[in-house]
Amino acid sequence: MTTVSEATDSTVTAQRRELGVFLRSRRERIRPDEVGFAPGGRRRTPGLRREEVALLAGVGVTWYTWLEQGRDINVSTQVLDAIATALRFDRQERNHLYRLAGIRFGPTQSVCSALPPSVQKTLDAVSPYPAVVLNERYDMLAFNEAYCKVIIDLNQVPVEERNLLWAHFVSDAWQCSMVDDEKAKHHMVAAFRSASAEHLGDALWQDLIHGLLSNSPYFAELWERYDVDSPSTRTKLLDVDGFGLLRIEPINLWLSQLGPLRATVYTALDDETEVKLRKIVEAPTRPACRAARTLD
Structure with a gap:
């Protein structure tokens, strides 16, 4: 039996x-000339060498090498800041670095496994706007009828497959939102990668990651980029059979009292879309949704 200590280790x-x-993935993205080093000379790997990162950050080469090798060494926020600056990290990359180094800011939030009835009542109340509750793993925990009519009928999807990443990259049932939106998929994987830093020992997270890697070459390609981001939304244009184009503007409502959960509500961007959404929700059957594109 695995002990708590062994699991923590x-x-x-x-x-x-x-x-x-x-x-390593980040230093290989930086050209030497971008940070003041001569581009010449033979290089076995793309980007910066370890000794160049160490020089820029003001740390020892051996220490930085051990850090990349995953050795048990102590790191401070000051040193991490110096490395993040040397590698030109943005805010999301810097926060991801802190998480992986085990440095936390504020209390860790727990995830509520059971949603109170008030959450479902709220989702139902925003109809005809589609709404869904997601956790950091992109599990779809609750949804309203409008979501089933406009986005995907989750009543027809097994509970174990109600995951937005699985729907986008693996499931045949996903026929609508963001199917052909490469930017959206890239963003989702980057946000998932960022959140996964705090769940590396969680079997549920690892099972999902391995399943996605095994079943979706495109997810595997995006995953290997090691991009990180935070959840956000962008305006979408949906093409629904019998109703034409719908201009949708998603918003995230964070359910802070329940841990890192958010309700995503797909609001109408104009009056015409508002009318169409009401007609779709009132229709006896779910219309087909041909495609979805993100508006820049």
Whole structure:
């Protein structure tokens, strides 16, 4: 039987290994001339060398090498800040670095496994706007009838497959929102990668990741980019059979009292879409949704 101590050690080891891979992926993206180094000379790997990152960050080469190798060494926020600056991290990448290094700011929120009835009442009340509750893993925990009519009929999807990433990258049932939206898929994987830093020892997270990697070459391609981001929304244009184009503007409502959960509500961007949404929800059957594109 695995003890708590063994499970904790395993998680820490996984975080250190992920930290090394993340740092390596980022230094390989920076051209030497971008940070003041001569571009000439033979280089076995693209981007910066470890000693160049160490020089820019003001740390020892051996220490930085150990950090990339996932060794058990102490790191401070000051040193992490220096490395993040050297590698030109943005805010999301810097926060991801902190998570992998085990540095937390504020209390860790717990995820509520059972939603109170008030959440479902709220989702039903915003109809005809489609609405769904998601956790950090993109599990679809609750939804309203409008979501089933406009986006995907989750009543026809097995509970174990009600995951937005699985729907986008694997499931045949997903026929609507963001199917052909490469930017949206890229963003979802980056946000998922960022959130996964705090769940490296969680079997549910690892099972989902392995399942996506095994069943979707495109997810695997995006996953290997090691991009990180936070959940956000962009205006979408849906093409629904019998109703034409719908201009949708999603908004995220964070359910802070329940942990890192959010309700995504797909609001109408104009009066015409408002009317169409009401007609779709009132229709006896779900219309087909041909495609969805994101508006820049």
